[in-house]
Amino acid sequence: xxxPKILENIRVVLSHTSHPGNIGAAARxxxxxxxxxxxxxxxxxxxxxxAEAMAAGATxxxxxxxICASLDEALQGCVLVAGMSARVRDISQEVLPxxxxxxxxxxxxxxQPVALLFGTEMSGLTNEEVARCQVLVRIPVNPDFTSLNLAxxxxxxxxxxxxxxxxxxxxxxxxxxxxxxxxxxxFQHLEVVLGEIGFLHSxxxxxxxxxxxxxxxxxxxxxEEINILRGILTVTLEHHAKKAEEKEDV
Amino acid sequence: xxxPKILENIRVVLSHTSHPGNIGAAARxxxxxxxxxxxxxxxxxxxxxxAEAMAAGATxxxxxxxICASLDEALQGCVLVAGMSARVRDISQEVLPxxxxxxxxxxxxxxQPVALLFGTEMSGLTNEEVARCQVLVRIPVNPDFTSLNLAxxxxxxxxxxxxxxxxxxxxxxxxxxxxxxxxxxxFQHLEVVLGEIGFLHSxxxxxxxxxxxxxxxxxxxxxEEINILRGILTVTLEHHAKKAEEKEDV
Numbered sequence: 135x136x137x138p139k140i141l142e143n144i145r146v147v148l149s150h151t152s153h154p155g156n157i158g159a160a161a162r163x164x165x166x167x168x169x170x171x172x173x174x175x176x177x178x179x180x181x182x183x184x185a186e187a188m189a190a191g192a193t194x195x196x197x198x199x200x201i202c203a204s205l206d207e208a209l210q211g212c213v214l215v216a217g218m219s220a221r222v223r224d225i226s227q228e229v230l231p232x233x234x235x236x237x238x239x240x241x242x243x244x245x246q247p248v249a250l251l252f253g254t255e256m257s258g259l260t261n262e263e264v265a266r267c268q269v270l271v272r273i274p275v276n277p278d279f280t281s282l283n284l285a286x287x288x289x290x291x292x293x294x295x296x297x298x299x300x301x302x303x304x305x306x307x308x309x310x311x312x313x314x315x316x317x318x319x320x321f322q323h324l325e326v327v328l329g330e331i332g333f334l335h336s337x338x339x340x341x342x343x344x345x346x347x348x349x350x351x352x353x354x355x356x357x358e359e360i361n362i363l364r365g366i367l368t369v370t371l372e373h374h375a376k377k378a379e380e381k382e383d384v
Numbered sequence: 385x386x387x388p389k390i391l392e393n394i395r396v397v398l399s400h401t402s403h404p405g406n407i408g409a410a411a412r413x414x415x416x417x418x419x420x421x422x423x424x425x426x427x428x429x430x431x432x433x434x435a436e437a438m439a440a441g442a443t444x445x446x447x448x449x450x451i452c453a454s455l456d457e458a459l460q461g462c463v464l465v466a467g468m469s470a471r472v473r474d475i476s477q478e479v480l481p482x483x484x485x486x487x488x489x490x491x492x493x494x495x496q497p498v499a500l501l502f503g504t505e506m507s508g509l510t511n512e513e514v515a516r517c518q519v520l521v522r523i524p525v526n527p528d529f530t531s532l533n534l535a536x537x538x539x540x541x542x543x544x545x546x547x548x549x550x551x552x553x554x555x556x557x558x559x560x561x562x563x564x565x566x567x568x569x570x571f572q573h574l575e576v577v578l579g580e581i582g583f584l585h586s587x588x589x590x591x592x593x594x595x596x597x598x599x600x601x602x603x604x605x606x607x608e609e610i611n612i613l614r615g616i617l618t619v620t621l622e623h624h625a626k627k628a629e630e631k632e633d634v
Contacts, residue, residue, distance in 0.1 A: 163536060168526040191531055222555060229556035233547075272554035274546060276418040281441055286413060286539045293540055296524060297483075304522035305472060306479035 140299035141168045143243035146288060147208045147251045149175040149263060156255060158188030159285030161195035167292035168301060172199040173208045173249075188285075205266060214239060214248040217259050217267035218287055220280055228269050232291055235271040236298035243299075250291055255284050312357040320360045321347060327367045331374050390549035391418045393493035396538060397458045397501045399425040399513060406505060408438030409535030411445035417542035418551060422449040423458045423499075438535075455516060464489060464498040467509050467517035468537055470530055478519050482541055485521040486548035493549075500541055505534050562607040570610045571597060577617045581624045 146164055151157050157180060161172055172195050174180060180201065189196050202208040209215055216235050219226070230238065239248045251267060253259035264270065273290055275282055296302060325343055328334045334342065355363075396414055401407050407430060411422055422445050424430055430451065439446050452458040459465055466485050469476070480488065489498045501517060503509035514520065523540055525532055546552060575593055578584045584592065605613075 159533070162531065162533065165529045166525045166532045166536070190533070192529065222557070226557065228559060229554065231552060231554045231556065272556055273543075274552045274554040275416045276546075277555075279415045279442065281412065282416045283409070283412065283440070286416070286536065289536045289539055290543055293523075296526075302481060302524045304479065304481045304524040306481065306522055307472070307476065309478060 139245070140240050140243045141295065141301065142170065143245075143247045144169055144239065144295055145171045145173050145208075145212060145247055145249040146292070147173040147175065147249050148177070148284070148288075149205070149208075149252065149259070150254045151177045151180075151252075151284065152255050153284075154179040154182035154185040155188045156284045157182075157199075158185035158190075158192075158196065159283075160252075160288040161185070161189045161192040161199070163285050163289035164292050165192035165195050167289075167296040168299075169292050169295065170195060170198070172196070173202060174199055175202050175205060175208050177201065205263060209249055209251075209266065211247050212249040213246040214242045214269075215251055215267045216249070216269050216271050217251040217264055218253065218291070219264065219270040219272055220258055220275070220282070223264065226264065226270055227267050229272050230269055232271055232273055232294045233298075235269060236291070236294035238269065239295065240298035250295075252284060252287065309354060310356050311354040312360050316357060316360055317350070317355055320350075320355070320364055323364050323367050327371050330371055389495070390490050390493045391545065391551065392420065393495075393497045394419055394489065394545055395421045395423050395458075395462060395497055395499040396542070397423040397425065397499050398427070398534070398538075399455070399458075399502065399509070400504045401427045401430075401502075401534065402505050403534075404429040404432035404435040405438045406534045407432075407449075408435035408440075408442075408446065409533075410502075410538040411435070411439045411442040411449070413535050413539035414542050415442035415445050417539075417546040418549075419542050419545065420445060420448070422446070423452060424449055425452050425455060425458050427451065455513060459499055459501075459516065461497050462499040463496045464492045464519075465501055465517045466499070466519050466521050467501040467514055468503065468541070469514065469520040469522055470508055470525070470532070473514065476514065476520055477517050479522050480519055482521055482523055482544045483548075485519060486541070486544035488519065489545065490548035500545075502534060502537065559604060560606050561604040562610050566607060566610055567600070567605055570600075570605070570614055573614050573617050577621050580621055 146160065146169060148157060148160060151174065154177070157174065157177060164170070164172060181196065185196055186193060216239055219229065239250070242248050250271075251259065251263060253263060271291065273282060273287060321343065324346065325334070396410065396419060398407060398410060401424065404427070407424065407427060414420070414422060431446065435446055436443060466489055469479065489500070492498050501509065501513060503513060521541065523532060523537060571593065574596065575584070
């Protein structure tokens, strides 16, 4: 599966959008997630300065946006159409949460265009538009406050599409935990030093060491961290020995 | 795990936000996902009419927002602090993608407060703020356009928190596929009618029926749909019989 191609094959279709600011914000949301194909069915105002302002640099998406006079034109060639729906309808297509819908769309989008269809800000998709969808997508929302902004919905779906397209790597630096023997040498060093400085005088030295092991187990020590901690232990012991000497000198 | 409590225990902390509209949009984003606790560290303008306007009904979140003079005050009592970070840093805490971070936060938030910490629009978190986080969260973005709006980031994280808190049910009507014997009776009926009207004259009636089975298997027929389809078959046969009679009459 050619992964960048999946994102290229996803059309974001906004039908009869009222506020041009939402078109701009939707373009910005799409671009942050690597989507590029914006299709507008009879937008109320477009092009528009407010759309430009809200796009915050995603103006290329706006410039390349396809403006259509009909749903037929907007969906031409799409092999799967997923409509955003907030309403519960008497009869409807299959309704999926965003994650499952994204998986389904990504599968088809590997080699053919698919569409995510968004209705108007006020009333969502018309019944005619719903009839043209193979699946509906419903974003789980707080039932007491369902007022999800259009661009926010585009953001969530674009995000799920990016993850479904296998582009979800956030470039996180990997942790490189040290090998077991190095971690073990640290614990031996720690135990010796704690004994020397008189901290293991308790009746339960094993229990204390067990608790310290638990702490560092959770942290999954890296080699460099072990070096720092053992450096501290070495200096602690030197300092302790010096103090002891000074005491003897007195 | 008391699930609604998880969302109650999540503090969204916005540090030194420049644009009050972003505070309002963040409040709206939080509320759509069931989050309620907004904490503002030295916001540039707040309260503010633009925040109110962008909250679009989430004014209760703004009214209850806690305004703090310091990070210490904002994080008081939090047992886990996750900072949003777009930058790759030389030395940093563990970096997780949103989904994994949300799972970790939800686990802790079942009985104690946790925080999602967001830096300024222009420069994100300061080094001092990063140092106070146990984990960093990085949203996977298009490397060529990383300009994710602050409220959009709050929206994505709030969404992931809602899913991680087990509130991801989108209330989709379930499909109720009919039992096997009903589906089978439909296929038998179909085969009889296709034979009667002369459509199964081909040399491969079994192959044709297999293709039709494949189609309906994907659709997973419900009982009502079977009733409709069999109704069509019955009328088709009646119509065919009538036509045949008329022909004989001529």
